[in-house]
Amino acid sequence: MSLPIFKENERFNQQGRVVPQYLAVVLATMSALSGGTYLGWTSPALPLLREDDHLDINDGVGSWIGSLTPLGALIGALPAGYLADKVGRKRAILIITLPLLFCWYLVGFTHNLVWILLGRALAGTSIGASSVTVPMYVYEISEANIRGKLGTFFQLQLTIGILFVYLTGFTQNYAYIALICALIPALVLITLPFMPESPVWLMNQNRREDAKAALQYFRGKRYSVEKELSELQLIKDSQEDAASIMDLKNHVKAMIIALGLSIFQQLSGINAVIFYSQTIFAAAETNISSILCSVIIGIVQVVATCGSSFFIDHAGRKVLLLLSSTVMAACLFVLSAYFHFQTVLSSLFWVPLVSLTVLVIVFSLGFGPIPWLIVGELFPSNVKGTAGSVAAATNWSLAFMVTKFFPTMMNNVGIAGSFVIFAFVCVAGTIFISTVVPETKGKSLEEVQNELYGIREEPITQVKIQS
The missing domain is CATH 1.20.1250.20 (MFS general substrate transporter like domains)
Known part of the structure; x- marks a missing residue:
């Protein structure tokens, strides 16, 4: 579950293409953008829920609607690293994103308090898991000289998600809010499968050729990945037990x-x-x-x-x-x-x-x-x-x-x-x-x-x- 540490060396006498790395990071961190919509959702939606004749939302119930998401995130964060180690960083992100899509139906269209609470909690587990797995993927695909900038994308996407859901508040309809926000995890599920897996994880699975192909995609066809690949092998061989x-x-x-x-x-x-x-x-x-x-x-x-x-x-x-x-x-x-x-x-x-x-x-x-x-x-x-x-x-x-x-x-x-x-x-x-x-x-x-x-x-x- 631990992340590798690369040398900040003289940097291979070349620099890889940054566009594939930025693209993969943007797509992966869109799960954080989706998480941000859930975190900020109570601000525009809770006043609307209080007006729903099918629901009885008092201050106590409202506090549970808001707080079940971070409570779910607490639960989801704990096994996330194990999941990412077992199935891979990219596949873990895709698995985690599925509830983020489904829970918008529970939150926006059931008109049932129990299902809304369940949807908020289940979405929270995905958000907590993504807070562990997405930074791992970002760190492991990024070149050292841009890793710092790419590392801020998770927090940035989270804040964009909060702003996005605030803007949906102008619809004054919590079903519309859910429908609009559901487009984000759907986009992740459609686009992220086309990105390669983390080369670090592939190397740890003894899939050296796959790791090489992934590095070649992220760095560009004209980039020689052999030295970086050798470093990944060295780190794998000397890695202590977690x-x-x-x-x-x-x-x-x-x-x-x-x-x-x-x-x-x-x-x-x-x-x-x-x-x-x-x-x-x-x-x-x-x-x-x-x-x-x-x-x-x-x-x-x-x-x-x-x-x-x-x-x-x-x-x-x-x-x-x-x-x-x-x-x-x-x-x-x-x-x-x-x-x-x-x-x-x-x-x-x-x-x-x-x-x-x-x-x-x-x-x-x-x-x-x-x-x-x-x-x-x-x-x-x-x-x-x-x-x-x-x-x-x-x-x-x-x-x-x-x-x-x-x-x-x-x-x-x-x-x-x-x-x-x-x-x-x-x-x-x-x-x-x-x-x-x-x-x-x-x-x-x-x-x-x-x-x-x-x-x-x-x-x-x-x-x-x-x-």
Whole structure:
């Protein structure tokens, strides 16, 4: 389940064609785009479901409709690496995409609460599994010099999916929303089979000629793949057995960092903002349509995520994490103050939109992509898969908690109190990052291990970390 580490060498005296790699990555990460539509669906659809005479949707039921997707993702993330190892990365993505297509029928056309809940949970398992398998495929087909950029596509497609489903809210019909969103997984199932399998997986299955053919497709006919193929063979021959969960006790510091970042990422309240954006804007009583406000937030998130790869390459991980947590805390304090003094500040109706816009921008630059990225930079190759599954499971379990209990928080402590709690979490995150998290930009795996543990561990190959 572990991902390979390639040399960042002198780069083979040539560069492969990037178009086939970009095409394959775009098609594979469309499953993340589909996942984004499910994650953002509650914002436009939940108000419409409440108006359906066939359904009885109160706040408690609504919170379950929203939260069952991240709960399903928690379950789906755990076996995903095993599935990808058994059947291949591409085939695993196709298997995972099937429920993403079918569940839109359950969610949009059954008019039955039980089936809607089941569809949300089942779609969640696919989203959780795709959060493990899709990055594996992307990493393993990408040339080292563009791997960092391609690695941001999963998060980018997720945000595009959220924006896409926000836009479908203008239909004011949740059946139309489901029908439109179902086109995305259908497109994945039609197009992705024409892409080759991961050459890394093929080599691990002793299918050297198939691995060579896959590399030749991704790099171009005029590219000599022999050296890269030899590296894959060397990595396969020297690969240690994949670590078990019990083996993670040998990487305590790295696990504290990985899990800590996941905790602060989710408890910052970002999923409360994404899942319930229309509800928040409606409560703010702005003079702007709540649907339009949600779409603006979605557009901002996509644009900020597009720029994240550039800033991650140039500014470094720790700096962006500190910027993200600090500015998010400030935005959340401002939001809390606005809702607390809403009757007095009614003329400042633009404050919620501006605050949430800035919050989403800095989240997309730091706390959004970096906790996922940094797992691959803290652990040796044979540990990445196990550590990644544990981190993903932690992430999705906290996403479930926030999504499930945010409506309850609003009822018990008010929307102002909820935002101030999230703000203090971000303050704690700033302290954690400044004192515990190392800077990994431009450092080899050996250098990171030495900084964490004060010892020199010998990774399989020396590599400068790609973002």
